[in-house]
Amino acid sequence: MFIHAADAHLGISRYSKADPVSGLNLRSMDFLHSFNELCDKVVEMEPDMFLFCGDLFDRVNPTNYMRRAVQEQFMRLSRAKVDTVVISGNHETPRSKGVSNPLVLYKDIEHIHVVLYPRQLQIGDYWINAIPYTAHPQKHMAAPKANCISILMMHTTIEGAKVGSERYMCFEEAALKRSEIPGYDYTALGHIHKAQDLSSKDRRIFYSGSLERYDFNEVNERKGFYVVGSEPEFIEVSTREMMSKPLDVEGLTGYEITENCLSILENMDVSEKVVRLELVGNMKDLERNSINYAQIRECAIGASHFTIVDRTIANQNLRIREDKVIFSPYAELERYLKMTENFSEALYERGSKVIEGRIER
Numbered sequence: 001m002f003i004h005a006a007d008a009h010l011g012i013s014r015y016s017k018a019d020p021v022s023g024l025n026l027r028s029m030d031f032l033h034s035f036n037e038l039c040d041k042v043v044e045m046e047p048d049m050f051l052f053c054g055d056l057f058d059r060v061n062p063t064n065y066m067r068r069a070v071q072e073q074f075m076r077l078s079r080a081k082v083d084t085v086v087i088s089g090n091h092e093t094p095r096s097k098g099v100s101n102p103l104v105l106y107k108d109i110e111h112i113h114v115v116l117y118p119r120q121l122q123i124g125d126y127w128i129n130a131i132p133y134t135a136h137p138q139k140h141m142a143a144p145k146a147n148c149i150s151i152l153m154m155h156t157t158i159e160g161a162k163v164g165s166e167r168y169m170c171f172e173e174a175a176l177k178r179s180e181i182p183g184y185d186y187t188a189l190g191h192i193h194k195a196q197d198l199s200s201k202d203r204r205i206f207y208s209g210s211l212e213r214y215d216f217n218e219v220n221e222r223k224g225f226y227v228v229g230s231e232p233e234f235i236e237v238s239t240r241e242m243m244s245k246p247l248d249v250e251g252l253t254g255y256e257i258t259e260n261c262l263s264i265l266e267n268m269d270v271s272e273k274v275v276r277l278e279l280v281g282n283m284k285d286l287e288r289n290s291i292n293y294a295q296i297r298e299c300a301i302g303a304s305h306f307t308i309v310d311r312t313i314a315n316q317n318l319r320i321r322e323d324k325v326i327f328s329p330y331a332e333l334e335r336y337l338k339m340t341e342n343f344s345e346a347l348y349e350r351g352s353k354v355i356e357g358r359i360e361r
Helices: 026-045 064-078 102-106 256-267 293-297 328-341 344-358
Strands: 001-007 049-052 083-087 110-113 118-123 126-131 148-154 185-189 205-207 224-228 234-237 242-248 274-280 305-310
Touching: 001 026, 026 064, 026 224, 064 083, 064 102, 064 110, 083 118, 083 126, 083 148, 102 110, 110 118, 242 256, 256 274, 256 293, 293 305, 328 344
Parallel strands: 001 049, 049 083, 083 110, 126 148, 148 185, 185 205, 242 274, 274 305
Antiparallel strands: 001 224, 118 126, 224 234
């Protein structure tokens, strides 16, 4: 039995809230907690080996705090004599000469096998072809070794895989066809954040997915790792809950939109969660500018992060100017009536008399 995981993205910073214990970015600590839980499970389960398929770190220059945190976990795995194979992903692979891969710090730890260049390893009954991130993994896919449990490790994109928020990455490599993968007993993949089974009749191919949710594109995805015995079993890890609610604002005033947002939030348990409200439909710019965003945000103060996203279709005829120009009261009246498509000479005259009366007073 072995464990397959990937894409911890340690050191990533999202949103602005700080962790009250460490003082570090809250979401950064969430990603670390998920990785720590994974290592707890590995030590507890005592697998034959532990495969990590790239993007342990989110960048080539992680903070000393994250480097140290990984070192502590790798030392635990080493003391437990768990053979761990870690390949480099695209996020920790340097693109400039003279920059070191952060994984080199762990290459001398016993039982920790750091793979920065394609190579094969023999661990007990397992023969592993480990291929770190590269634009052309096909060049390194040797045929499986006979009389062994053959495993292929890669950090790449497979044709037909369903992606989550990896759209924020720049894929420079072409997607690999499943037919190009030799008949290994198991192909362990990283790079795509959505856990999924891409197996065919004669090939077992799995993405374990990321350990935490990067953004709202992953809001409903399970996060965890695979335990691979006779059949792969997906085990979830603890993650911070994400919640996203749409609100159709068609025909609503800014006041009504504000009240509906407050009602939604009051009926949601937003405490310590990452929360988003999405405004959808068609909304006039005049109503958009009368929404009380401050009051809505105040209602979600207990969330670890809150955002309200305007995805409405703007009425192009109701574009409020943002430049700071001072108009006379009469010009403001005319401008308002035209923006709201209510202008008429009679209405303008009535309004002008009201303005005149106020000025005289």
